[in-house]
Amino acid sequence: METEQWGARLLDKDICTESNELTHIIELSSDDDEVKRRAKTIRVTPQNGVPYSSWERMIRNKPKPVVLDEDGNPVEDEEEPEENEEELIAMGLKGPLVESEMTTRRCDDIKAFNKELENYNMRERNIFDEYIVKLYDSTYVKVDIAGMTPDELTEALLIRMNPN
Numbered sequence: 001m002e003t004e005q006w007g008a009r010l011l012d013k014d015i016c017t018e019s020n021e022l023t024h025i026i027e028l029s030s031d032d033d034e035v036k037r038r039a040k041t042i043r044v045t046p047q048n049g050v051p052y053s054s055w056e057r058m059i060r061n062k063p064k065p066v067v068l069d070e071d072g073n074p075v076e077d078e079e080e081p082e083e084n085e086e087e088l089i090a091m092g093l094k095g096p097l098v099e100s101e102m103t104t105r106r107c108d109d110i111k112a113f114n115k116e117l118e119n120y121n122m123r124e125r126n127i128f129d130e131y132i133v134k135l136y137d138s139t140y141v142k143v144d145i146a147g148m149t150p151d152e153l154t155e156a157l158l159i160r161m162n163p164n
Contacts, residue, residue: 025132027142032117034146039113043102052097055149061096
């Protein structure tokens with residue numbers, strides 16, 4: 001069974017219709033080894049199946065900074081809990097993520113992932129290139145994401161997209 005060309009099909013079907021024109025493409029570029037490394041660290045919460053990268057888990061599990069008063073004593077957080085906070089915690093959408101309770105996804109299995117990566121490099125990428133060649137340099141933005149956090153990536157994209 002042949003792997004679907006999902007990305008290119010979405011472009012043809014949903015974006016590039018008569019009423020929609022593709023004006024910008026932002027390519028988050030990374031070599032295959034970096035993509036495999038990132039995929040290998042994705043874990044899923046069993047309560048809700050939400051995938052989290054190692055960076056997302058680190059940020060979510062980071063303790064809140066302690067605020068001290070003028071005497072050096074910790075100041076109690078006066079934040080009111082959300083109305084449904086207990087429900088969100090039970091669903092795994094709030095609170096710390098417990099690594100030992102998280103699982104990996106089947107699609108991140110190295111064999112399956114290599115097959116998807118090969119399909120992208122052999123088929124999908126060529127279709128995206130057809131759209132990219134029609135754009136000006138200022139409307140096609142390519143950023144190498146290796147080692148970047150989401151905040152660093154956002155900052156780099158904002159700088160690249162700024163017309164000034």
